[in-house]
Amino acid sequence: MNQTWVLNRKTKVYLESLGENWLKAGADSFGFRINGRTVYCIRSESYRDRASAKPTQEVIQTQQSIGLSNEFSSVAELLSISSRVRLGDSQNGTLFVDGLDGLTHQKRLDLDANFFGDTQQLQSDVDSISDELVEKQDQLVTLYQLSQTMRRHLEIQPLFSSLIVTLQSLFHSQGLFTLVSSGGLSPIVSAYPDNSLLDGNIIRALQEMHQEKESTIFNETDFEKIENLLFLPLHVKDPFQASFVFVNKLDGQFTTPDLKLAQLIGEQISAQFEYVQLHQELLNKAKLQAEADMARNVQMQLLPTTPPAIAGLDLFAQSKPASQVGGDFYVFLPDAPLPQFVLGDVSGKGMPAALLMTMLRSSFQSAARVNHNLDQLTADVLNDANRSMYGDFTAVEMFATAIVAAFDLETRELSYSNAGHSPVIYCPAGGNPEILPANGPAMGVVDMDVAGHDSIKLHPDDLFIICTDGFVEVWNEDGEMYGYDRLLELVSSIRHYSAMEIAIEMYMAIEEFSGTREQDDDQTLIVTKGVDHESK
Amino acid sequence: MIGTVSKLELDGRFDAYQAQGTKVWLKEEVEKMSGQGVKANILVDMSKVTFIDSAGLSALVVGIKKAREHGGTLHLFGLQQAVQIIFELSWLDKAFPIYITEDEATKAFNS
Numbered sequence: 001m002n003q004t005w006v007l008n009r010k011t012k013v014y015l016e017s018l019g020e021n022w023l024k025a026g027a028d029s030f031g032f033r034i035n036g037r038t039v040y041c042i043r044s045e046s047y048r049d050r051a052s053a054k055p056t057q058e059v060i061q062t063q064q065s066i067g068l069s070n071e072f073s074s075v076a077e078l079l080s081i082s083s084r085v086r087l088g089d090s091q092n093g094t095l096f097v098d099g100l101d102g103l104t105h106q107k108r109l110d111l112d113a114n115f116f117g118d119t120q121q122l123q124s125d126v127d128s129i130s131d132e133l134v135e136k137q138d139q140l141v142t143l144y145q146l147s148q149t150m151r152r153h154l155e156i157q158p159l160f161s162s163l164i165v166t167l168q169s170l171f172h173s174q175g176l177f178t179l180v181s182s183g184g185l186s187p188i189v190s191a192y193p194d195n196s197l198l199d200g201n202i203i204r205a206l207q208e209m210h211q212e213k214e215s216t217i218f219n220e221t222d223f224e225k226i227e228n229l230l231f232l233p234l235h236v237k238d239p240f241q242a243s244f245v246f247v248n249k250l251d252g253q254f255t256t257p258d259l260k261l262a263q264l265i266g267e268q269i270s271a272q273f274e275y276v277q278l279h280q281e282l283l284n285k286a287k288l289q290a291e292a293d294m295a296r297n298v299q300m301q302l303l304p305t306t307p308p309a310i311a312g313l314d315l316f317a318q319s320k321p322a323s324q325v326g327g328d329f330y331v332f333l334p335d336a337p338l339p340q341f342v343l344g345d346v347s348g349k350g351m352p353a354a355l356l357m358t359m360l361r362s363s364f365q366s367a368a369r370v371n372h373n374l375d376q377l378t379a380d381v382l383n384d385a386n387r388s389m390y391g392d393f394t395a396v397e398m399f400a401t402a403i404v405a406a407f408d409l410e411t412r413e414l415s416y417s418n419a420g421h422s423p424v425i426y427c428p429a430g431g432n433p434e435i436l437p438a439n440g441p442a443m444g445v446v447d448m449d450v451a452g453h454d455s456i457k458l459h460p461d462d463l464f465i466i467c468t469d470g471f472v473e474v475w476n477e478d479g480e481m482y483g484y485d486r487l488l489e490l491v492s493s494i495r496h497y498s499a500m501e502i503a504i505e506m507y508m509a510i511e512e513f514s515g516t517r518e519q520d521d522d523q524t525l526i527v528t529k530g531v532d533h534e535s536k
Numbered sequence: 537m538i539g540t541v542s543k544l545e546l547d548g549r550f551d552a553y554q555a556q557g558t559k560v561w562l563k564e565e566v567e568k569m570s571g572q573g574v575k576a577n578i579l580v581d582m583s584k585v586t587f588i589d590s591a592g593l594s595a596l597v598v599g600i601k602k603a604r605e606h607g608g609t610l611h612l613f614g615l616q617q618a619v620q621i622i623f624e625l626s627w628l629d630k631a632f633p634i635y636i637t638e639d640e641a642t643k644a645f646n647s
Contacts, residue, residue, distance in 0.1 A: 347594035349552070397559065397598045401590070401626060420626035438627035445597050445631050452627075473589055481587075 005034045005091055014119060015040045018095075018112055028099030032085070032116075035092050047099070081106050083113035087120055139261065142170040146265065150272040159276055160242075163269060164192050167244065170265075171230065171258060174248035179210045183239040197225045197247055206231075210243045215263050219253040230254045232262045235270040237277055295325045299354055302361060307332050307526075310339040312409040312533045313458070316499035317341075319524035320470075320507070327353030327400070328468050328524035331361050333368035336406070338377060340368055343466045343526050344402030344443075345421065356398055360443070363388045364404070376453045378404040378417035382440065383449040386419070393444025400443045403466055407458065409533060414464055415455035419443045423472055423484060425491055429461035429530075433491040435484060458530040463495055463502070470523035471506060477515050486513075499527040540574040541645055547584035550592035558592075562599035566606050576608030577645045581638065583614030588622055600632060609633065613641035 007015075019030035019042035031041035079101050085093035095113045097105065149162045160178070168176045175197045181187035187210050191198050202223050209216070213233040221229065230246040246254070246262070299321070307315045310332075317330050327346030333339070342364045346353045367384035371377060382404050393399055401421035407414050418424060420442030427433035439452025458464055474482040494505045503525055510523065542565050546558065566576040578599060585592075600610040613635040615623065623629040635641035 345590065347590045394601060397594070399594055399597050418627075420628060422622075422625035435625065437625055441627045441631040442593075442597070445601070445628070469590065 005039065005087070005093075007039050008123075010123065011120065012040065014116070016042065018116070022097050022100070025105075026100060027097045028079075030097050031095075033094045033096060044099070081109050083109040085113045085120070086117040093117070093120075139170060142166060143265070146170070147268065150269065159272065167246070167265070168192065171246045171254075171262070172250040173230070173246035174250060175246075177206060177245040177247065179206055179241075179243040179245070181210065181241045187241070187243075199224070202226060206243075206245055209233075209245075210241065213241075213243075215259060215266065217254045217256075217259050228253050230258060230262055232266045234266055234273060236273045240273075240277075242273070292325065295351065295354060296321070299325050299358075302358065303330060303524075304332075307341070308334045308339075310334065310407060312412065312531060313407055314499040314529040314531045315341075315526065316503045317343075317524075317526040318503055318507075319522065321522045322349070322470070322519050325351060325354035326522035327357045328470070328522040329357045329361050330524060330526055331364055333365065333381075336368045336377070336381075337372050337374060338406040338408050340378065340381065340404060340406040341526060341528075342381075342402060342404045343421070343468070343524065344400050345468045345522070345524070346400040347398050349522075352396060353398070356392065356396060356400070359392065360385065360389055360400055360402070364402075374408075376417075377406050378415055379440075379449075379451040379453040382417040382419055382443075382451040386443045386451070387447075387449070390444055390447045399445050401438075402443055403438075405464070405466070405528075407528075412457055412459055412530065413455050414458040414528075415453065417451045417453050419451060420445075421466070422469065423465075423467060423487060425463070425465040425467075425488065426456055427463040427465070427491055427495055428457075429459065429495075433463070433488045433495070435488070458528065460530045460532045461496075462530040463491070464528040465491060465502070465506075465525065466528075467506070467525035468522060470519065470521035471510060471525065473521060474510050474514050474519060475517055476513050477517055482510065482513050499529045502527045502529070540569070541577045541579050541642060542569060543579045543581065545581040545584070548586060550585045550588045550595075552589070552591035555591040555595040559595040559598050562595065562610075563602055566599070566602045566608070569608070570606040576603045576606040578603050578608065578610045579638070579641055579645075580610060580612050581614055582612050582619060583616070585619055586616060588619050593622070593626065593628060596632065597628075609645075611635060611641040611644060613638050 015032055022030040023042065023044045027044065028047040029041055029043040031038050033039065080096060080098045081101050082094050082096040083106070085095055087093050095109055095116060097109055146163070146166050149166055150159060152162075164176055164178070176192045177198070178190045178192075179187040187207055189198070189203050189206060205223070209231050210233070214231075215233060216231045217228070218231075219228045221227065227248050229248075232244045232246070234242045234244070236242055244266070303317070303319045305318050307317050319328050319330065321328065327348060328344070329346075330341065330343040332341045344357070344360060346357045346360065363385040364381065366388070367381040371380040371384060373380055382402065401419055403416055403418040403421040403424055405414055405416040416424075417440060418436070418438040419440045420438045422435070422438065424436040425433050426436050436454075436456070439454050440450050456464070472482055472484060472487060476482075490506065490509050491502075494502050497505065506525065507523065510519070544558070544561065546554065548554070550558075562578065565578065569576040580596070580599075596610070596612070603610045611633045614637070615634060620629070623632070623634065633644060635644060
């Protein structure tokens with residue numbers, strides 16, 4: 001350090017007290033020189049009086065007073081002692097006394113010089129410690145602000161922006177660059193407060209440093225506008241990566257303590273970034289979960305497990321969506337000229353299928369209200385619903401299988417129109433269960449009235465089961481599919497149970513078969529069993 | 537005529553995992569052919585398909601509807617028995633032109 005020595009107030013007071021003692025002891029003047037330049041001097045009153053009078057007189061009187069010969073032209077030059085002051089650096093300081101000499105005075109001045117040197121050293125130590133303390137206090141305040149800033153922001157972008165200003169003031173840098181990248185993409189470089197320090201070369205160099213993820217200081221650079229820089233990578237969760245670059249320190253160069261502080265802050269910021277990321281993920285997940293729960297509740301309310309009573313039938317219906325919501329549905333239409341029920345399966349899964357399913361359900365309800373031709377009641381209802389939904393099915397690139405069934409208690413005839421739905425199982429009381437094939441294409445496939453129409457008799461103990469492919473396309477741990485044969489065997493073995501018991505057995509059989517393998521399809525069914533009307 | 541037919545080969549389990557990509561391919565192919573001013577005739581080789589679910593059927597339904605919109609159609613051939621049964625049960629064997637061999641299916645575009 002080669003600073004210009006400045007006489008501060010405390011030093012001046014100290015020199016004054018030393019000087020006054022010397023003047024009392026008879027000195028003409030006392031002073032302090034740095035590198036040959038007098039920075040402090042005090043003169044005795046008598047000396048000042050003499051100086052204001054004629055110089056020759058002054059000299060003579062002085063010579064007389066101390067008994068020296070007249071031959072010397074300047075007493076001050078003759079009678080003078082000085083002593084070196086150690087200032088602890090390259091400064092060359094001297095205390096001097098004019099108008100006195102002798103060994104005693106010299107010793108006393110040497111003691112003063114030693115003591116003055118020591119106090120100067122202490123003073124400069126104290127000054128630098130206070131400077132450091134002030135600096136540390138500034139840093140602590142900024143760190144506090146930084147942590148407050150971070151806590152206020154729970155989103156990445158605002159957090160990032162608010163950090164910029166605080167960090168720049170903490171490191172006294174002219175500019176701050178940020179590099180942000182995601183995955184293997186090359187990082188985006190931004191500069192604050194403006195782009196004036198950036199050029200192609202520096203960007204390329206920074207991108208390399210960003211890859212290496214090492215915090216570093218450069219106090220000399222080859223870049224035109226960059227004198228020094230501090231590079232600080234943040235350790236954020238993959239695939240994101242971010243780095244801060246402080247450029248051109250305003251008061252000197254970046255130091256190791258700067259780097260350590262930066263690393264410390266970097267760790268704090270990284271932790272906060274991760275916290276923010278995690279918070280966002282959890283928030284999004286919770287939002288999705290809440291929406292899905294709501295959708296599921298709505299859907300479950302649309303599918304009542306207690307169907308309306310239909311005379312001559314024992315009915316049970318249930319739906320278990322594999323995910324939160326699904327495309328399976330059923331609906332009972334008891335007010336039509338004949339009691340009817342519909343079961344359907346919209347292709348696809350999740351929310352799109354669920355939305356289309358609610359529309360389809362409504363279109364069946366509307367169709368049942370307007371169709372009263374008993375000759376082909378179910379076909380009319382199915383054609384109506386298909387016509388009103390065909391455009392929507394095409395637009396969203398989906399289709400649905402569905403079966404509409406109507407029961408006439410008088411004739412015990414169960415008529416049905418099956419738009420591509422399977423499996424539909426018929427099991428007469430004395431016979432074996434069989435699959436009833438569809439008699440028309442799935443809904444949304446053909447824009448024409450092509451619904452077929454068939455009927456069976458449903459006497460007491462006859463079974464008519466409609467379920468979705470979740471009861472057939474179920475896989476076990478060995479990769480085997482449950483399939484139609486197992487399903488028919490199962491129905492045969494439980495045919496004597498009530499509708500509800502049969503449904504429960506079917507769900508249990510599927511669960512047992514799939515074992516630990518998770519079902520990935522909705523399972524929906526309507527079990528219909530003929531019962532004696534009088535006994536019911 | 538045969539030169540204007542696009543052929544798609546499917547294999548294994550034709551379920552939700554394969555269906556999405558197939559659906560996209562079919563739509564793009566139909567639009568490409570239509571853009572070149574040819575009938576969007578698509579031939580689908582099903583001989584290696586061991587299983588089809590509703591998502592797979594859905595992709596084919598989208599394909600045939602799209603092809604028909606653009607003056608063409610979609611022919612299937614070589615259905616294995618398990619797949620044939622699914623088509624029959626869902627009545628889709630009547631909605632799709634289904635052929636035994638590739639030759640038959642290709643020639644049928646001319647009729």
